[in-house]
Amino acid sequence: MSGRLFRRCLFAAVAAGVLTIPVLADEGPGSGTDASLARLEALLEAQQKKIEALEQQVAAANQADMNAARVEQMKQQIREVLSEQEFRESLMPSTVQAGYDKGFFIKSSDEKFMIRLNGQFKFRWTHYATRSENRYLSPGLRRSDRTGFDWARLRFRFSGYAYTKDLTYLLELDQSTAGQLDTQMLYAWLNYRVVDEFQIKMGTFRMASTRADTASTALMQFAEYPVMNAVFGLSRGTGIRLWGKLFQGKGEYYLDLMNSLNNATRATITTDEAQNASGHDNNPALVFRTIWSLLGGACQHPEDDAGMSDSICDMAIHTSPAWNVGFHYAYTEDWREGTLQIPFRRQTSFRDGGFGLTSSQGLQIHQFGIDSGFKYQGFSILGEYVLRLLDVRAGDRAPYAPLFLLTGDGSTNAQHGAYVQCGYFLPIPGLERKLEVVARVGGVSALAGGQQGSWDYGAGLNYYIQGHKVKLQTDVTKVSESPISSSQYSLANVNDDALIWRVQLQVAF
Numbered sequence: 001m002s003g004r005l006f007r008r009c010l011f012a013a014v015a016a017g018v019l020t021i022p023v024l025a026d027e028g029p030g031s032g033t034d035a036s037l038a039r040l041e042a043l044l045e046a047q048q049k050k051i052e053a054l055e056q057q058v059a060a061a062n063q064a065d066m067n068a069a070r071v072e073q074m075k076q077q078i079r080e081v082l083s084e085q086e087f088r089e090s091l092m093p094s095t096v097q098a099g100y101d102k103g104f105f106i107k108s109s110d111e112k113f114m115i116r117l118n119g120q121f122k123f124r125w126t127h128y129a130t131r132s133e134n135r136y137l138s139p140g141l142r143r144s145d146r147t148g149f150d151w152a153r154l155r156f157r158f159s160g161y162a163y164t165k166d167l168t169y170l171l172e173l174d175q176s177t178a179g180q181l182d183t184q185m186l187y188a189w190l191n192y193r194v195v196d197e198f199q200i201k202m203g204t205f206r207m208a209s210t211r212a213d214t215a216s217t218a219l220m221q222f223a224e225y226p227v228m229n230a231v232f233g234l235s236r237g238t239g240i241r242l243w244g245k246l247f248q249g250k251g252e253y254y255l256d257l258m259n260s261l262n263n264a265t266r267a268t269i270t271t272d273e274a275q276n277a278s279g280h281d282n283n284p285a286l287v288f289r290t291i292w293s294l295l296g297g298a299c300q301h302p303e304d305d306a307g308m309s310d311s312i313c314d315m316a317i318h319t320s321p322a323w324n325v326g327f328h329y330a331y332t333e334d335w336r337e338g339t340l341q342i343p344f345r346r347q348t349s350f351r352d353g354g355f356g357l358t359s360s361q362g363l364q365i366h367q368f369g370i371d372s373g374f375k376y377q378g379f380s381i382l383g384e385y386v387l388r389l390l391d392v393r394a395g396d397r398a399p400y401a402p403l404f405l406l407t408g409d410g411s412t413n414a415q416h417g418a419y420v421q422c423g424y425f426l427p428i429p430g431l432e433r434k435l436e437v438v439a440r441v442g443g444v445s446a447l448a449g450g451q452q453g454s455w456d457y458g459a460g461l462n463y464y465i466q467g468h469k470v471k472l473q474t475d476v477t478k479v480s481e482s483p484i485s486s487s488q489y490s491l492a493n494v495n496d497d498a499l500i501w502r503v504q505l506q507v508a509f
Helices: 003-025 033-082 085-091 227-232 402-407
Strands: 096-100 104-108 113-130 146-162 164-174 184-195 198-206 236-246 251-258 285-295 322-334 341-345 355-359 363-376 379-392 413-425 435-446 452-466 470-479 498-508
Touching (some): 184 236, 341 402, 341 452, 355 402, 379 402
Antiparallel strands (some): 096 104, 146 164, 164 184, 184 198, 322 363, 341 355, 363 379, 379 413, 413 435, 435 452, 452 470, 470 498
């Protein structure tokens, strides 16, 4: 109750007491004067007590109002003092917090700095069975099957933010068997978020080309990428990216301006003697990708859903369909770098046919790709098609493009590649979201110098012990004729007719 209200009550009480006195004094004849006086004195005494009680309440209310005002004034003074950063830091020095949240982290109490550590361990057993003779390589040389263990991926990632949560960074190191267990920097970048719709990334990162190239290696549905991606994947490079998320995450776009495709180690400044071997030319590479979610889809387990553009399998168990589509375009004019392996149809005096491999030097390259992913009730399907156009530049004069020298074809020709893969979580009681069967079919066609094609078929089983963090995978892939050689993709030699069996344990944190 406020002081003003108490004053009104006090005034009313006094008025009531004053008005009562005449009434008591004008009692009729025969009343005892002493009795009347006694009643009057008692009434006055009661009124006086009421007045004193009301005065005390008014005083208490006034004191409460004064105390509230003083407290608010003190709070304002404290805010002003703590707003001085130097005084605040001397009074309350910053401390660090540590724990586990999507990785082990350390961060400052002022939320300005954070570093997170993640690791990925993929230990793989591979059996590679092939024909004893490769018809198009080293005639008469007999080849044996290959079996053994490898570190398919052994990676440590440091990421976080500095000075503001809008400035993030990442450094990822790799020590896989494909790199002879030598430690190398795989990715290193800085990213500044202006708004969700517009962000800038600079450094070394994986280019936004095929769906496989943009997906996380920790969320793969097979032990390895599709064979098609060994030919058309553009891998990583050094440059700058403009990107963002549109319409509350329903759309994403990426625009990469890179030194070159499929290479992050070439330098800008080299000696003249080393320029051709380790330097890059002045023609940058351009890569653009966009992806749109056409059906969002609700999930039974949304906390496990890594996003349609990243997670391939439907571990989230969508209760309504989720569907998205993507498109990418890449362009480069490679005068000297030759960082891509280009398959073509061999033409030799020994035996025509089979794939040959050469570099992309002297080629202008346009690459188009479209992909789509769908998930529903534990079922997932992903498809991708890529068209690459090769235009020989200056084929009739030095320095001749290697592709022209090997095929004699100076016209614009094309390469195609595609694959479809699917997975389904088996609805076994007690093993829900644990066992997934997967299948894949893909193909590559090279038209330079004549048509030459390859098919691959694969099937496998995944056991998700702890989601994607701990999982055991096995798959068998049949390649009719390998279009490329790559230790990472378990392809020993170009033109091998191979049967590949892989068993892999992944532990990630």
